[in-house]
Amino acid sequence: MPMTILIALGSNRRHGRHGTPGRVLRAALAALQQSGGHDIGVTAASSVWITPALGPGGRTYANMAAALETALPPEELLARLHEVEAAFGRRRYRRWGARVLDLDLLAYGEAVRPSRHRWPGTRTRVRAASRALVLPHPEMHRRAFVLGPLLGIAPDWRHPVLGLTVRQMSARLRRPRVSVG
Incomplete structure (x- = not known):
């Protein structure tokens, strides 16, 4: 069975070209496939949402999700995502700011980093030590703009830590919260 590698794409700024x-999102998918010797394939891509x-960014976002196939290890794939972002003019200087392109590695097969026993439950946040890669993406189950696409x-x-499918995570996110007390 092929491994499922998922990425999220986002943009809220026009690009000159x-x-x-x-x-921008469609062009980024094409650029990703053409970068570094054609060793990344897009097997599925969502519509643009x-x-x-x-946060305080203000502008609406265009968002997509894509499934990839590659033999690159997770760190090299993430580096490739960052290279494509940079080629589109992305500068990593301000959190929540407007950006021409944001590419996030959501899942790399069944990989869990840090290890499964160190992943907290859904009530607390997973924080990466320095810039270490955290898989699956620690906030994906809390973000409608990721789950929708x-x-x-x-x-x-199925999320390898939470045990929930995308469909179930999305339903939980949309479910109204009732306050008791």
Whole structure:
């Protein structure tokens, strides 16, 4: 069975050559496949979702999700994602700021980093030590702008720590919260 590698794509700034944020995302997928010797394939891509900004960024975002196949190890794939971001003009200087392109590695097969026994439950946040790679992405189950596009390409993908499918994580996120007391 092939390994499921999932990424999230986001943009909320026009690009001089590629145009609107939605077009930036499509161009980024093409660039990812063409970078570094054609060793990354896109096996599925969601439609573009327009979502409100998270944090003080203000501008709406175009978001997508994609499934990849590659023989690159996770760290090299992440480095490739960062190279594509940089080629599109991404500068990593301000959290929550407007950006022409944001590429996040959500899942790399069944990989769990840090190890499974160090992953806290869903009530606390997973924080990476310095810039260490955390897999699956520690906030993906809390973000509708990630789960929505994922529903279109991998609804039955199961989170290796939480044990929930994308469909179940999305339903939990949309479920109204009731206050007791």
